Amino acid sequence: MTWRREHWTADHPLPIGVTKRAQVGELVRAGDIIAAGATLAGALRVSGARRLGLSPSDLDRELRVRVGSDVVAGAVLARVGRRFARTVTAPIDGRLLHVTVDGDLYLAPIVDRWTVRATLDGTVARSDDAVVEIEGEAWCFQAAAAYGPDAIGELTLGVDGPDADLAATRIDVRLAGRIIVGGARVSAEVITRAHACGVAGLVAGGVPPAGLRVVYGDAVTASGSPSRDDRPTVLCLMGFGSAVLPRAVYEPFAALAGARAAIHTASARLFVFSTADIGRAETPSPDVVMGEGPAAYAPADRPLADADRGEGDREEAAQTDEELSPSPSDRSPSER
């Protein structure tokens, strides 16, 4: 259980239906939209190569629309011939989703849109239809487990001391968009109230498992439950139940309060973007001996970075929803 300032990587899995995503090498900030796409409903299979009298391998050459593009009903998807042309047209409004090995086409209606935001300041190291991976430097605390979607917001102390529990009465809409440090324990009531008030995420030494099951369902386990849906985000720093935060853990929270932060639930990590002096050198802080700690933690296998360089030098205010800016790649294919 340590605070470390290092280079980290954060994977951002993408749902099916990606429209645009940040490109490798692009600089992004936590909270930036790094991918956007469409939520698709049941897909229709449309005969392609067979209808055109082509071999499946030749279909690509005759496609008039790129796979992944949005189309309207009646749009020509593929066409061969001139005087006696044969065409494949879209039967519905939707997206050309997939081309099969047989040369058939899948079209799916669009029912919603989604976006994925970065949880780390840094550079896009990998970008494909399945995942966007970002590498960057930040203060990081490797927690025991995390639940809910990724969260980005201003780190805010919600308690007066490391042994205090976060009371539901301290949560109100003024804390919307923030990541609240809840001390030793947050209850299910606090979690649901915080979510209702628009709080981005909750961080606490421990969370009662019964409360987590109330919020996330009975199938949830101690290994966490990252998700994409609209649910509260909770980070259990030390374990479950109630866990008084050791000074070496709590004091950095006090020092980092007000900084931008992000919870990456898939890896159960809290990233804080600040160069604040939290009372230790830019090297890993000594391990805090905790009885309930996990067996091992694996930070990104990279050399320590020099913290005093580049844009990291200036203290940055937390980014709110209104300030979120799309990444440079957030353009329609036609604009590129």
Add this chain to the structure above:
Amino acid sequence: MTVSTGTEAPGVKALGGVGVPVEQTGVALGRSLRVALVHGREEASRRAVAHLALASGAQIVTRVRATDPRSFVEAAQALRDAKPDVVAIQGGAKDEGALAELLEALRLGCGAQRPVPRIFGLVDTRVAGALRMHATPFEFERFAAPSEMVEALRDLRRGGNSDVVLRDALIEDGARALATTTGTNALAIDVTERSTSLVLASPDGRTEAAHFVPLGLGMGADHVVARASLDNVRRWLPWPIDAPALLERVWSRGRRPQGSASAEATVLLEMALAREAIAHALRDTAEAGLDVDAMRAAPSILITGRAASFPKPGQSLLVLVDGLEPSAVSTVFREPDEGRAERIAMLVPVITRRSAKIRIVRASGRSVARVVPGSFGLVAMGADVEVAVNGAGVRGHGRSGELGLLIDARGRPLMLPERDGERIPAVARWHAAVQATAEDGAST
């Protein structure tokens, strides 16, 4: 865990000693292998592919049926979210079209996954030829026999290191050895921190195995609760405990490796988890088409791992009886990870609706035990003697082991009282009856 595969010969450790050295092998659970199951519309196909995954000790991350009601996009998303290392496919000729469509969903869902999933098919040659084309660009490997696919999956779990001996393979060896030695069917039950295994071996060397990961007493304890429900774990505890407190204790077990339990409360909690892990494994085993009735009727039963490492043999015995619910006379052995195998008891399940008499025959004479429905207790026999029993609906023979003869007339399936006021005393009595508590008790 260190496994002795031979008897230490005299002089082995002496300088210039003679004899064959004891071979010592490192045993591991192996790499976690995530397997997605894709199968045909027939129930037999579902069972076959589930059996393959369970036999190989892989973690089943998703199942997709040829007649899956999910849409193409939903199936693709489910496969993407599952992040499988391997996709196991089984189906017949009439499933070819549906399976080909699911492979298209796999291409859409996992085409960008790194490393790319491999596809293992247990299909006939013609179907394999058709599916291979739809699997492009994934590697498609066809297996002619289930055992070949199981071995291939295990190779992946070994991570290419042939020196690694998988724990599940070792448990299967143990079951085979016991079956060969006793000349009867033998069941090995292994419950560890994060895995639970059931292996049925016959004297001719055949085995039916199911290995469940994660499902255990430490890092797999939360999965026991998630699958079996908290109430089903709590019902085995002989003291009242509120659900949130119990849940917190179970979840906290997964945060660090657990040593051997010594505190009574910890032992009793592990016993409760072990019962449900075994019971849940049996349910999944039955769904995969394995012969659970034969497992319950095995004349020899070996219990290993954490469930065999409880301080008292009666604790291992009680876990076995409650979790497995054996249906025939059997001799029970236990082998802790750091100890030798020992015969602990002979088990006599009696299913009767009225009082019955059981005749017990041994070299020193014969006796008659009167069995009342619902009774449960040990009959002292003397250490490790040959015993034959016959009576109302029960006949068999075995060896008594350290504890003697356990007569279980609680009925099948085993029903526990709903109310705490009735259930807790009953569970406490059962613990006392097999000397599984600090205070040794007599039979009830």
